[in-house]
Amino acid sequence: MDEQGASLLGPADVRRLADELGIKPTKKLGQNFVHDPNTVRRIVSAAEVGADDVALEVGPGLGSLTLALLPAAGAVTAVEIDPVLAERLPRTAREFAPRLADRLTVLPADALKVRAEDFPEPPTALVANLPYNVAVPVVLHLLAELPSLRHGLVMVQSEVAERMAAEPGSRVYGVPSAKAAWYADVRRAGPVPRKVFWPVPNVDSGLVAFERVDPPSSAAREDVFRVVDAAFAQRRKALRGALSGWAGSAARAEELLRAAGVDPMARGEQLRIADFARIAEVASTGSPS
Structure with missing residues (x-):
């Protein structure tokens, strides 16, 4: 004792x-x-x-x-x-x-x-x-x-x-x-x-x-997590393809990725949570915060 x-x-x-x-x-x-x-x-x-x-x-x-x-x-x-x-x-x-x-x-x-x-x-x-x-x-x-x-x-x-x-x-x-x-x-x-x-x-x-820690973004957590889930659902694919279902098309995914400053040919495993957040921000507001 x-x-x-x-x-x-x-x-x-x-x-x-x-x-x-x-x-x-x-x-x-x-x-x-x-x-x-x-x-x-x-x-x-x-x-x-x-x-x-x-x-x-x-x-x-x-x-x-x-x-x-x-x-x-x-x-x-x-x-x-x-x-x-x-x-x-x-x-x-x-x-x-x-x-x-x-x-x-x-x-x-x-x-x-x-x-x-x-x-x-x-x-x-x-x-x-x-x-x-x-x-x-x-x-x-x-x-x-x-x-x-x-x-x-x-x-x-x-x-x-x-x-x-x-x-x-x-x-x-x-x-x-x-x-x-x-x-x-x-x-x-x-x-x-x-x-x-x-x-x-x-x-x-x-x-x-x-x-x-404080969240890395003002984006809604649910929106960011949807991007994360989509990126790793097909983790061998480049993000342009992995996010095509989430974005509506591969072309739209590439557009959003470029606007977020993310290489469309990168894979999800290369991105930090702040990167996923920027992609979600662009999709919801048109530009990263």
Whole structure:
């Protein structure tokens, strides 16, 4: 137990809680619980969560990361889609962090559907261990829905981490990279070994950190994202062809691209989010802002 009265879950605690709740995690379903206290301490430290933060955790599971967040943050809101896990988490907090349990609010909800008004306090920091198949949609949804979210650190599958933090020109740069850049500066923040999970997963994990930035354009986000989606739907094509459906014709796409100062023969993977924004601006106003 630390000086603020919080104990962390070890391997035996994780297995005991799983047994109590009748949870039999399987690799097939992507159910992997962190059972290493040093790992969750490292995550919270790297996330730079402070007493003035309202931390948002998605998918707290059995509570390993939750218990590490409670001493660091002023408040913690955990969004958990599984009703059994959501119901157990407050009791786990009372058992392992009795003096800090009142900092925790649990929302039994789907993170892809939560709205700003669902939160008792506007979250300022996202810290979570996210399933790889929903990691990108969850992060993008929360950044869009919660302007109060200023920074964060998420643990995801290593390949997802690469895509989220990729720069233009990278072979893995694509829709997730470009859209995430609309909201934030995103960077890799280190690997996570497989052995800290139970059961041990078949994939590597990594940390992704972000800091909110102002949008690079006054163009409507939806308009810009439509350009991004069109550009990468046929990523091997030059933009003149890739954007032909979006623009109405290849000739019109070339006209808009030239007006935006973008080479019509470039590919989407070469463009920064500001470039996509200029294309959207030209399409809606006739000139880039």
